[in-house]
Amino acid sequence: MISEEQQDQAALYALGLLDSDEDAAFESELRANAELRDLVRELREAAGDLALTAPSLLPPASLKERVMGEIAMETTRVVPMATRRAPFSWVPWAIAAALAVFCGLLALDRVRLQRQLADIRAADPLMQTTFYTLAPSAPAPADAKATVAWQPGRQSGVIRISNLPAPQSGKDYQLWAVDAEHKDPISAGVVRVDKSGVAQVRFKPVEKAEHVKAFAISLEREGGVPKKKGPILLVGTA
Amino acid sequence: MAETPTTQQMLDQEMIARIGRRDQSAFSAIYDRLSGPLYSLAMKMLGDPAEAQDALQDVFLQIWSRAGSYDPDQSSVFSWTVLLTRSRVIDRLRARGRRSRVVVASTEETPTAAADASTVESAADTAEKNDEAARVRYVLTNLPSEQREAIEMAFFEHLSHHEIAARLGQPLGTVKARIRRGLLKLRQRLSTL
Numbered sequence: 516m517i518s519e520e521q522q523d524q525a526a527l528y529a530l531g532l533l534d535s536d537e538d539a540a541f542e543s544e545l546r547a548n549a550e551l552r553d554l555v556r557e558l559r560e561a562a563g564d565l566a567l568t569a570p571s572l573l574p575p576a577s578l579k580e581r582v583m584g585e586i587a588m589e590t591t592r593v594v595p596m597a598t599r600r601a602p603f604s605w606v607p608w609a610i611a612a613a614l615a616v617f618c619g620l621l622a623l624d625r626v627r628l629q630r631q632l633a634d635i636r637a638a639d640p641l642m643q644t645t646f647y648t649l650a651p652s653a654p655a656p657a658d659a660k661a662t663v664a665w666q667p668g669r670q671s672g673v674i675r676i677s678n679l680p681a682p683q684s685g686k687d688y689q690l691w692a693v694d695a696e697h698k699d700p701i702s703a704g705v706v707r708v709d710k711s712g713v714a715q716v717r718f719k720p721v722e723k724a725e726h727v728k729a730f731a732i733s734l735e736r737e738g739g740v741p742k743k744k745g746p747i748l749l750v751g752t753a
Numbered sequence: 754m755a756e757t758p759t760t761q762q763m764l765d766q767e768m769i770a771r772i773g774r775r776d777q778s779a780f781s782a783i784y785d786r787l788s789g790p791l792y793s794l795a796m797k798m799l800g801d802p803a804e805a806q807d808a809l810q811d812v813f814l815q816i817w818s819r820a821g822s823y824d825p826d827q828s829s830v831f832s833w834t835v836l837l838t839r840s841r842v843i844d845r846l847r848a849r850g851r852r853s854r855v856v857v858a859s860t861e862e863t864p865t866a867a868a869d870a871s872t873v874e875s876a877a878d879t880a881e882k883n884d885e886a887a888r889v890r891y892v893l894t895n896l897p898s899e900q901r902e903a904i905e906m907a908f909f910e911h912l913s914h915h916e917i918a919a920r921l922g923q924p925l926g927t928v929k930a931r932i933r934r935g936l937l938k939l940r941q942r943l944s945t946l
Contacts, residue, residue, distance in 0.1 A: 530907045531843075531911075558937070565893070568886065568889055569790075570797065582809075
């Protein structure tokens with residue numbers, strides 16, 4: 516049972532309004548109280564949703580370039596050199612110039628390879644297939660898994676599931692395609708596992724899914740539902 | 754008991770896990786998904802496009818560097834990034850020694866005058882995001898006005914409960930209760946709507 520005072524503190528904590536002493540005291544209380552932790556999470560989600568009430572704006576496209584540039588630099592950042600000018604200080608510049616030429620050649624080669632890859636993809640059905648690895652989320656068993664081989668051109672795919680126990684009576688597993696251009700996940704049918712928790716079935720979503728971001732499996736009532744309602748058990752991107 | 758994560762929340766979690774493994778394409782995807790709402794929040798609190806962009810840049814660099822320590826048990830990815838954004842914005846407000854210039858009548862969808870370096874989100878915005886925003890706005894505007902006012906002052910203006918009590922001329926306990934009741938109602942109604 517959470518007291519009203521604890522609820523007050525939880526709301527202030529979720530909004531970041533406690534001072535540092537109150538904050539530390541409340542966090543130690545949180546560590547010992549699972550129910551209070553759940554409440555804080557709920558209140559945090561409510562606070563997070565408040566951001567959506569701000570008038571909707573987009574940052575300029577240049578900001579993304581700036582941010583992506585920063586992380587690329589951070590990824591390749593090297594230990595800074597000593598500030599004292601070395602006798603052969605031109606050497607790094609010469610290496611940089613050589614690297615620049617080399618990168619130019621690589622870029623040309625990349626364009627050529629991309630063209631070749633596009634040709635191969637057009638000719639080979641396997642190359643037109645995208646693979647999605649689905650990982651479990653509670654309440655699915657930790658070793659449950661699934662792989663989807665999806666062919667957008669044919670709008671069909673194959674799913675293989677393993678280590679997923681059969682659902683209780685009156686329930687079925689249902690496969691969903693999460694498509695960037697559809698508000699709700701698109702049903703790709705009911706999937707039934709055998710006694711050993713394995714299934715391998717071909718599927719076709721009920722609507723056209725041209726930009727599939729992910730596939731997911733949920734637990735639904737027997738026979739499936741037109742719109743996802745039940746908990747997600749497995750989900751994964753390409 | 755915590756709610757089961759939605760498909761979108763699970764996708765976000767997977768993206769963050771990939772960012773933790775230094776996956777720049779996952780980072781690019783999460784930027785595309787979250788930069789709009791986070792920028793909108795920063796703009797609302799700071800009222801200045803250049804500062805909002807700097808704050809957003811800091812936030813995404815933090816997402817890049819801290820993705821490995823993100824804990825899905827504590828909050829969804831969206832709430833985590835909103836809290837990071839508020840925190841960076843509050844640092845900036847403190848640094849410039851004044852409060853946010855927001856107007857509390859915030860639930861109206863008013864065009865901002867400070868959008869010179871930005872674009873008002875329109876066709877590019879997905880229907881899903883608009884629906885979600887409309888849903889939150891609807892619930893917020895239907896809270897009792899005194900609860901909505903206290904929550905908005907706390908969230909967007911970052912006024913402490915003491916400051917809100919002083920501004921409204923209400924006892925501290927009343928303000929705390931309004932914030933608590935308002936947030937609980939908001940969460941409850943959002944989860945059932």
